[in-house]
Amino acid sequence: MAQIVIEDLAIEYKKPNSDARFMAVEGISYSIEKGAFVTIVGASGCGKSSLLMALAGLIPLARGSVTIDGKTVIGPGSDRAVVFQDASLLPWRSVLGNVSFGLEMQRYGGGDLKERAMHYIDKVGLTRFADYHPHQLSGGMRQRVNIARALAVDPEVLLMDEPFGALDAQTREVMGDDLLDIWERDKKTALFVTHSIDEAIFLADEVLVMGKDPGHVKDIVKIDLPRPRTNDMYDSEQFNEYRKILRNHLAKDMADMRMQTVAEA
């Protein structure tokens, strides 16, 4: 049986400054096998982050259910850890303090907390920077801390909400490589929201394509590239095929968006 089972999921938001509600996501059913790396793509506003936050247990469901290892998700839990976009590190804590934070919140009692935090800081290559504060680090380094913080609590499922969204293209590619390196070692189930088609293909076993109004599953694209992934794959025939499929899926949404921005201008 799949590790994560999402059934008929709907998420509702209140419109700002009124009592009106709207559906961000509706009727999503999807299962994820243990150890799979799933990336989620879709136009802005298709509810991909909402879906991830629902899996994290950070927002309520309007309908449906999420179960992980047979347990229904009703809130945050130590079986999951979230890597957020930039600016979720505590600015007054050092790298070490930030990586320890998740462990502290989960009342970690399994031995030396500092040693364990340092182990994960080492994993993301920041040992020399353990005493630095977030504002002293580059964007890429901050996201390494973010990833180390999530890994340190040793979750079953890693939920990543556009973790590289604020980074430049080169840093992004390096981060993707390193993330896969780390992931290959213990193959945690990973969900990764992104705007980048290349990133989505490169990282994934499976790409979940979402459409909007309200957010729904448009397609599921299996990525049959061998692992470990290497950078020359970006130029392969197969990669190009996947690129075409995803671009086609997103083209209509992109056209809609273009209309909107033109209308707004």
Added chain:
Amino acid sequence: MTIALDKPVAASASLRERFEKNRRTAISTLSVIVFLLAWQFLPMLGAVDIRLTSTPLRVLKTAMELVPTADFANDLRISGVEFLAGMALAIAVGIPLGLILGTSRTARLFIDPPLMAIYATPRLALLPIIIVWLGIGLASKIAVVFLGAVFYVLINTMAGVTDTDQRLVRAAKSFGATRLDIFIRIILPSALPAVMIGIRLGIGRGVLGVIVGEMFSSEAGLGNKIMTYGEAVRIDHLLVYTLFVSLCGYLMTTGARLIEERLRSWRPQA
């Protein structure tokens, strides 16, 4: 694994920058010297009445005589106790109340109208009624200092709490943080610099409160002496006390600012 390093090395000031900084210091110092010279020599030239302005040297001489006296120490002690007690109360009430108001919207809505009403009233306009209630001794001055400072502490603490970055709260929640965890580990540290700003502003108001309170009605204290010497037109005595109060206010505010800067050293410099 390779990492792009943005090394956080403090840029060493170039020669040009250092020169520019020295130039600024020199101009500021010059302005003080020009002022002191004018103050010293204009009365001597007969341009202004020396009985009304005194001179820096006279004030300095008076200060050397006055400051070591037991009388001066007594005034300083009285004003000091009034100020410190009032400030301590303001902090003891302002911070917890600010935290509660910052955390609870209901409490905020409930307490906002009376709070704003008192805040909008010049607190010194309450002085007569405070004296009617508490007399002309220590208590009324402590109350004035308290009223002057408490709103700054309270409102800044509240703002510090409500300005807490919700993304940090969400990240904490994702790791299973309890409400108490969030309060202690996220809200308190992120509100601390704002609390310190409140205390710094409160110090200024507290000094004002204690001096004006004493000038209005008291039997001793620095403000009492300022009033007495003012009425007797003994300008050099008056100025010794006035300048001493400024100095105290300046030192305390600067101290508070230093703590404030230390507390927010984790923030990127804007």
